[in-house]
Amino acid sequence: xxxxxxxxxxxxxxxxxxxxxxxxxxxxxxxxxxxxxxxxxxxxxxxxxxxxxxxxxxxxxxxxxxxxxxxxxxxxxxxxxxxxxxxxxxxxxxxxxxxxxxxxxxxxxxxxxxxxxxxxxxxxxxxxxxxxxxxxxxxxxxxxxxxxxxxxxxxxxxxxxxxxxxxxxxxxxxxxxxxxxxxxxxxxxxxxxxxxxxxxxxxxxxxxxxxxxxxxxxxxxxxxxxxxxxxxxxxxxxxxxxxxxxxxxxxxxxxxxxxxxxxxxxxxxxxxxxxx
Amino acid sequence: xxxxxxxxxxxxxxxxxxxxxxxxxxxxxxxxxxxxxxxxxxxxxxxxxxxxxxxxxxxxxxxxxxxxxxxxxxxxxxxxxxxxxxxxxxxxxxxxxxxxxxxxxxxxxxxxxxxxxxxxxxxxxxxxxxxxxxxxxxxxxxxxxxxxxxxxxxxxxxxxxxxxxxxxxxxxxxxxxxxxxxxxxxxxxxxxxxxxxxxxxxxxxxxxxxxxxxxxxxxxxxxxxxxxxxxxxxxxxxxxxxxxxxxxxxxxxxxxxxxxxxxxxxxxxxxxxxxxxxxxxxxxxxxxxxxxxxxxxxxxxxxxxxxxxxxxxxxxxxxxxxxxxxxxxxxxxxxxxxxxxxxxxxxxxxxxxxxxxxxxxxxxxxxxxxxxxxxxxxxxxxxxxxxxxxxxxxxxxxxxxxxxxxxxxxxxxxx
Amino acid sequence: xxxxxxxxxxxxxxxxxxxxxxxxxxxxxxxxxxxxxxxxxxxxxxxxxxxxxxxxxxxxxxxxxxxxxxxxxxxxxxxxxxxxxxxxxxxxxxxxxxxxxxxxxxxxxxxxxxxxxxxxxxxxxxxxxxxxxxxxxxxxxxxxxxxxxxxxxxxxxxxxxxxxxxxxxxxxxxxxxxxxxxxxxxxxxxxxxxxxxxxxxxxxxxxxxxxxxxxxxxxxxxxxxxxxxxxxxxxxxxxxxxxxxxxxxxxxxxxxxxxxxxxxxxxxxxxxxxxxxxxxxxxxxxxxxxxxxx
Numbered sequence: 001x002x003x004x005x006x007x008x009x010x011x012x013x014x015x016x017x018x019x020x021x022x023x024x025x026x027x028x029x030x031x032x033x034x035x036x037x038x039x040x041x042x043x044x045x046x047x048x049x050x051x052x053x054x055x056x057x058x059x060x061x062x063x064x065x066x067x068x069x070x071x072x073x074x075x076x077x078x079x080x081x082x083x084x085x086x087x088x089x090x091x092x093x094x095x096x097x098x099x100x101x102x103x104x105x106x107x108x109x110x111x112x113x114x115x116x117x118x119x120x121x122x123x124x125x126x127x128x129x130x131x132x133x134x135x136x137x138x139x140x141x142x143x144x145x146x147x148x149x150x151x152x153x154x155x156x157x158x159x160x161x162x163x164x165x166x167x168x169x170x171x172x173x174x175x176x177x178x179x180x181x182x183x184x185x186x187x188x189x190x191x192x193x194x195x196x197x198x199x200x201x202x203x204x205x206x207x208x209x210x211x212x213x214x215x216x217x218x219x220x221x222x223x224x225x226x227x228x229x230x231x232x233x234x235x236x237x238x239x240x241x242x243x244x245x246x247x248x249x250x251x252x253x254x255x256x257x258x259x260x261x262x263x264x265x266x267x268x269x270x271x272x273x274x275x276x
Numbered sequence: 277x278x279x280x281x282x283x284x285x286x287x288x289x290x291x292x293x294x295x296x297x298x299x300x301x302x303x304x305x306x307x308x309x310x311x312x313x314x315x316x317x318x319x320x321x322x323x324x325x326x327x328x329x330x331x332x333x334x335x336x337x338x339x340x341x342x343x344x345x346x347x348x349x350x351x352x353x354x355x356x357x358x359x360x361x362x363x364x365x366x367x368x369x370x371x372x373x374x375x376x377x378x379x380x381x382x383x384x385x386x387x388x389x390x391x392x393x394x395x396x397x398x399x400x401x402x403x404x405x406x407x408x409x410x411x412x413x414x415x416x417x418x419x420x421x422x423x424x425x426x427x428x429x430x431x432x433x434x435x436x437x438x439x440x441x442x443x444x445x446x447x448x449x450x451x452x453x454x455x456x457x458x459x460x461x462x463x464x465x466x467x468x469x470x471x472x473x474x475x476x477x478x479x480x481x482x483x484x485x486x487x488x489x490x491x492x493x494x495x496x497x498x499x500x501x502x503x504x505x506x507x508x509x510x511x512x513x514x515x516x517x518x519x520x521x522x523x524x525x526x527x528x529x530x531x532x533x534x535x536x537x538x539x540x541x542x543x544x545x546x547x548x549x550x551x552x553x554x555x556x557x558x559x560x561x562x563x564x565x566x567x568x569x570x571x572x573x574x575x576x577x578x579x580x581x582x583x584x585x586x587x588x589x590x591x592x593x594x595x596x597x598x599x600x601x602x603x604x605x606x607x608x609x610x611x612x613x614x615x616x617x618x619x620x621x622x623x624x625x626x627x628x629x630x631x632x633x634x635x636x637x638x639x640x641x642x643x644x645x646x647x648x649x650x651x652x653x654x655x656x657x658x659x660x661x662x663x664x665x666x667x668x669x670x671x672x673x674x675x676x677x678x679x680x681x682x683x684x685x686x687x688x689x690x691x
Numbered sequence: 692x693x694x695x696x697x698x699x700x701x702x703x704x705x706x707x708x709x710x711x712x713x714x715x716x717x718x719x720x721x722x723x724x725x726x727x728x729x730x731x732x733x734x735x736x737x738x739x740x741x742x743x744x745x746x747x748x749x750x751x752x753x754x755x756x757x758x759x760x761x762x763x764x765x766x767x768x769x770x771x772x773x774x775x776x777x778x779x780x781x782x783x784x785x786x787x788x789x790x791x792x793x794x795x796x797x798x799x800x801x802x803x804x805x806x807x808x809x810x811x812x813x814x815x816x817x818x819x820x821x822x823x824x825x826x827x828x829x830x831x832x833x834x835x836x837x838x839x840x841x842x843x844x845x846x847x848x849x850x851x852x853x854x855x856x857x858x859x860x861x862x863x864x865x866x867x868x869x870x871x872x873x874x875x876x877x878x879x880x881x882x883x884x885x886x887x888x889x890x891x892x893x894x895x896x897x898x899x900x901x902x903x904x905x906x907x908x909x910x911x912x913x914x915x916x917x918x919x920x921x922x923x924x925x926x927x928x929x930x931x932x933x934x935x936x937x938x939x940x941x942x943x944x945x946x947x948x949x950x951x952x953x954x955x956x957x958x959x960x961x962x963x964x965x966x967x968x969x970x971x972x973x974x975x976x977x978x979x980x981x982x983x984x985x
Binding site: 008009011012015016019020022023024025026027029030038039040041081082083085086088089090092093095098101103104105106107108109110111112113114115116117118119120122123126138139141142145146149199202203205206220223224227228232235236239240242243246247250 | 695697698699701702704705706708709710712713714715716717718719720721723728730771774775778779781782794797798800801803804805806807808810811812813814815816820821822824825826828829836857860914918919920921924925935938939942953954957958960961964965967968971972
């Protein structure tokens with residue numbers, strides 16, 4: 001079998017080239033291009049015009065990135081607060097109507113959220129929720145919440161009831177039990193769910209546009225007119241920036257998780273040192 | 277511990293609510309008084325307000341012109357905060373107003389909107405626009421030829437002062453000087469040119485906006501001028517036989533078109549690609565300065581030039597308007613007036629800012645103003661302002677457009 | 692009593708939010724699709740929007756296009772995704788863990804790219820004057836720009852299909868891989884002892900093991916592409932358009948008269964995706980696949 005390794009590696013490298021490397025080449029070239037006539041593979045001349053527009057001055061890019069991340073973080077915080085008790089109930093209890101609860105909770109994964117948003121749009125408008133951050137945050141909750149619940153449930157499934165019981169016998173109240181036993185164990189699930197929630201929230205265009213109505217400017221709102229028939233160089237620069245923002249926020253959460261584990265490990269080590 | 281736990285969500289809700297509170301600092305302006313009060317008063321009541329301008333946001337030059345040229349001037353000279361709101365399509369603007377009207381939202385966020393043509397008609401028909409404000413603007417009164425067809429009408433729809441002209445577009449043909457020295461300036465000559473240069477000419481398949489405009493030129497020249505089409509289509513008896521010479525013309529050139537006319541480019545963008553790669557010798561544009569800017573970007577060859585027909589080419593105007601529920605109507609009026617000033621229009625004309633034709637009547641400007649405007653370097657590929665202005669003919673009533681587009685599919689594309 | 696109602700109380704905030712914001716929106720949309728707009732004084736309930744839709748060729752063409760695009764997207768994503776998973780699995784058998792984690796991460800990259808960006812990447816690659824066409828010209832495969840086939844903003848929907856095949860293949864790989872990694876190394880050794888070739892090992896063991904997860908993952912991709920808006924909007928044509936784009940076009944047509952029809956398209960879309968989702972759910976329960984996902 002070992003002799004197949006070069007073959008597998010070769011195929012993977014090829015796939016890697018066509019799926020990961022090649023797609024970004026024209027995006028990068030186009031963002032720096034100054035005139036790019038067919039059939040030149042590399043633009044005849046380069047300029048920083050597009051990047052200059054996107055990154056500096058009046059284009060409002062930085063503000064839009066701030067708004068995007070702010071919304072994503074608020075949405076994710078709400079999701080976490082809602083998801084922990086829900087996941088607890090779904091994993092720890094068996095009760096009547098559980099399947100119905102699950103169906104309701106996970107419906108937004110399959111039924112497209114814009115359907116609900118178009119339906120509720122005029123009601124939001126009458127309530128004064130359109131054109132507001134609150135309205136957009138509310139609109140982003142239903143497409144993201146099911147993923148967070150799902151991720152937290154996975155962590156709950158591996159949390160043994162015994163640990164909590166032990167903590168109870170040691171005299172820990174419900175809140176300190178939650179903080180010292182349950183929450184640390186759920187952390188990986190919470191962070192995985194948060195990553196998905198942030199990613200989904202960041203990339204929403206349609207529902208942000210319908211509810212935000214132009215007044216809530218996230219990065220996708222700025223980018224959309226450019227990629228649907230606007231200036232290609234600026235569109236490419238924005239696209240790269242958008243991709244980098246999404247990946248950076250995921251890497252950020254990943255780093256958070258890693259530092260958390262490291263701290264936990266050292267804490268456990270010191271704890272062990274005390275008992276022995 | 278418990279306290280903190282409760283504090284976090286309530287803090288969250290509080291921030292959100294605080295964020296959602298709309299800035300509602302508009303003093304209740306009586307719309308009616310505003311429409312009849314004198315300019316001095318309007319300008320005074322506008323000071324300090326924030327004006328939201330909703331417009332298509334896909335061109336960095338246009339965005340920059342507003343953010344970096346217009347906005348600072350409005351701030352400095354009129355104490356107005358101009359906030360450009362990027363939209364993907366001006367139809368979205370009208371649609372949003374339809375919703376706000378239905379929900380009876382009386383203090384909206386849109387103060388200035390950029391529209392024309394069909395969107396204007398929808399907005400007008402649904403009473404989404406505020407009122408006849410254009411006549412109040414000093415720059416409109418001083419510098420604009422209010423009786424010109426393309427100012428008084430927007431694609432055949434009377435403007436009635438509901439919107440003020442911001443700029444103009446005019447149809448031009450784009451060709452390569454090295455390939456054809458004498459461009460064909462009438463439809464007869466064009467037919468000859470097409471026959472002499474087989475495969476070098478085509479036009480975007482309808483309903484492409486520019487392709488449709490090309491066909492309207494054919495209509496004007498083969499059926500005896502534009503004047504007859506200024507009234508609604510149903511007032512012309514026997515329209516079908518009236519249009520026949522146009523279909524005949526289009527079918528007669530078809531065998532000599534690119535790919536023998538078996539297929540037409542799907543969009544102007546595709547046709548421009550063909551021209552850029554040298555596969556065809558002529559393209560067209562509704563923006564007279566576009567060819568020059570494509571040369572600047574290195575996409576079109578240096579020898580690219582433009583021309584207009586001797587009998588004139590279609591021109592239309594794009595407008596600025598104020599929605600019915602704008603919260604800063606006085607501010608919007610001041611801002612629009614400023615956008616119509618000779619200085620702002622001259623800056624807008626310059627290709628490095630935007631390259632959009634001025635909405636002003638050159639003849640109404642002072643000699644000095646005329647000179648600065650004429651001095652703007654539009655690039656070798658762009659015709660002079662005088663030449664463009666001398667060859668302008670109005671659009672027809674918008675109900676023809678649908679008839680022509682359907683007819684083209686049946687009479688030209690399918691045959 | 693407390694013990695009995697506890698799970699419901701714990702679920703209340705999350706369920707309440709979804710019911711209010713999501714099902715409330717669906718219901719609101721459903722009422723409006725029946726022409727019920729109390730704020731406009733329209734309170735009569737009519738089925739005209741639905742009957743208009745079902746008798747219009749635009750709707751059926753749109754539904755057909757949507758089905759075709761979703762089916763082909765998920766098909767190509769399934770093939771590509773399975774390929775990635777199997778090769779990663781083969782690599783994992785022998786390579787060091789650190790390296791295989793690295794490979795894994797790399798292949799998840801398209802998943803993290805926002806859909807709008809993914810769509811634009813496909814535009815730049817595949818339009819007639821795009822990057823691939825330039826490469827073809829330089830390789831002497833084509834002479835003129837028009838020889839390159841129109842696959843972006845085309846009537847068939849290839850551009851949309853390419854985008855999803857590319858973006859969702861890593862998702863399918865991600866769903867299959869954990870199942871594959873359960874194949875014990877000893878099975879392999881046994882297979883080798885009995886002289887099974889490489890491909891027969893894949894055919895006899897790997898494929899059957901991954902089949903349930905593979906099917907479910909493909910189904911999920913199908914449901915997702917069926918109801919997506921951004922990519923078909925960017926890469927499609929005005930007519931015919933996929934159902935979500937069709938609904939958007941009706942919704943933003945500038946007249947409230949088209950609203951009931953737009954919302955009726957939405958309700959039909961919701962019913963179809965809901966049904967598909969239920970099928971996925973039932974099968975995944977039966978096959979216990981989603982556990983593998985965890």
